Amino acid sequence: MEKRRKTKVVQIGSVAIGGDNPIAIQSMTNTDTRNIESTVSQIIGLEISGCDIVRVAVPDQEAANAIAGIKKGIHIPLVADIHFDYQLALTAMENGVDKLRINPGNIGSANGVREIVAMATERKIPIRIGVNAGSLEKEILAKNNGVATPAGMVASAQKHIQLLEEAGFDNIVVSMKASDVRFTIASYESFAKEYDYPLHLGITEAGILRSSAVKSAMGIGYLLLNGLGDTLRVSITGDPLEEIEVARDILSAIGRYEGKRKKVEVISCPTCGRTEIDLIGIATEINERLRGVDKNIKVAVMGCIVNGPGEGRAADIGIAGGKNKAVLFKKGEIIRSLKEDEIISVLMEEINKM
Numbered sequence: 001m002e003k004r005r006k007t008k009v010v011q012i013g014s015v016a017i018g019g020d021n022p023i024a025i026q027s028m029t030n031t032d033t034r035n036i037e038s039t040v041s042q043i044i045g046l047e048i049s050g051c052d053i054v055r056v057a058v059p060d061q062e063a064a065n066a067i068a069g070i071k072k073g074i075h076i077p078l079v080a081d082i083h084f085d086y087q088l089a090l091t092a093m094e095n096g097v098d099k100l101r102i103n104p105g106n107i108g109s110a111n112g113v114r115e116i117v118a119m120a121t122e123r124k125i126p127i128r129i130g131v132n133a134g135s136l137e138k139e140i141l142a143k144n145n146g147v148a149t150p151a152g153m154v155a156s157a158q159k160h161i162q163l164l165e166e167a168g169f170d171n172i173v174v175s176m177k178a179s180d181v182r183f184t185i186a187s188y189e190s191f192a193k194e195y196d197y198p199l200h201l202g203i204t205e206a207g208i209l210r211s212s213a214v215k216s217a218m219g220i221g222y223l224l225l226n227g228l229g230d231t232l233r234v235s236i237t238g239d240p241l242e243e244i245e246v247a248r249d250i251l252s253a254i255g256r257y258e259g260k261r262k263k264v265e266v267i268s269c270p271t272c273g274r275t276e277i278d279l280i281g282i283a284t285e286i287n288e289r290l291r292g293v294d295k296n297i298k299v300a301v302m303g304c305i306v307n308g309p310g311e312g313r314a315a316d317i318g319i320a321g322g323k324n325k326a327v328l329f330k331k332g333e334i335i336r337s338l339k340e341d342e343i344i345s346v347l348m349e350e351i352n353k354m
């Protein structure tokens with residue numbers, strides 16, 4: 001296993017990140033934050049899926065006021081995402097938010113930064129500095145002919161960090177997001193050489209599900225495999241629940257998933273000329289039904305009896321197709337034969353008994 005970078009530990013409500021703590025999974029709501037009911041309902045769904053920390057956009061005072069109501073309805077730490085207006089950050093903290101995502105250099109008033117730092121210190125609320133390649137400061141871009149670079153990303157982070165450190169505040173998390181995978185990796189790597197603040201990983205504007213899953217797995221996965229990263233968010237243009245699924249898949253794929261919610265891993269073969277059942281339909285349905293199952297098991301869905309039980313031996317349970325039928329196997333040993341129309345129901349029954 002890769003050696004994990006040593007960082008400061010930052011406490012976000014009930015969740016600690018950095019140090020040796022598990023990699024926390026985050027998401028962000030896409031409801032109107034002012035609508036407390038719909039925001040709470042979406043967050044509860046995210047909690048059930050395995051989200052550890054959730055962020056809401058706070059674009060105005062009404063949204064900042066809604067934080068109090070949202071906090072009452074949820075069970076995971078809440079982060080307020082604020083741009084420019086320090087008054088919104090103060091209201092969010094007064095209303096019980098567990099972390100702020102705000103770039104102090106964008107507040108535009110030294111007094112505003114001081115007030116935020118004073119309240120965040122008193123209430124032990126960390127601040128995430130979120131550097132984004134798409135919104136680097138003009139003076140930083142000007143140094144490189146208007147082009148964003150990983151060095152520019154680090155310079156931006158440095159500027160924001162300095163403002164907080166000068167005010168005596170170091171309860172900081174940093175993200176260095178871009179939509180380009182190599183750029184993002186280079187930015188995080190350069191930053192990590194100079195600072196030991198915990199890192200929030202993410203590829204931003206990563207697109208719809210497939211594109212984001214690939215880019216996030218490459219970027220976030222690479223960084224984690226090289227020991228960097230303490231919390232992550234997969235950004236998807238779509239349902240935030242998918243962000244949690246992909247995040248759990250990325251962590252599981254590299255043996256780093258330690259979430260409270262257990263995860264069923266489904267392995268299935270690609271199908272070939274030997275397949276004589278609707279394996280694609282069966283595998284899709286099984287994956288769908290197993291989404292909500294809270295068990296640490298491996299399930300195999302294989303196309304043929306010749307190779308299926310053997311190749312699926314690492315699985316705790318599985319099926320392998322024949323002609324309009326299948327066999328059920330456990331750890332590679334065949335247990336019984338199944339008719340095609342009972343494959344899904346019997347497999348689910350057996351899994352539920354496990």
Ligand code: SF4
Pocket residue numbers: 269270271272273274275302303304305306307308311
């Ligand atoms: S398990 Fe059987 S059906 Fe599936 S790809 Fe391998 S040989 Fe083909």
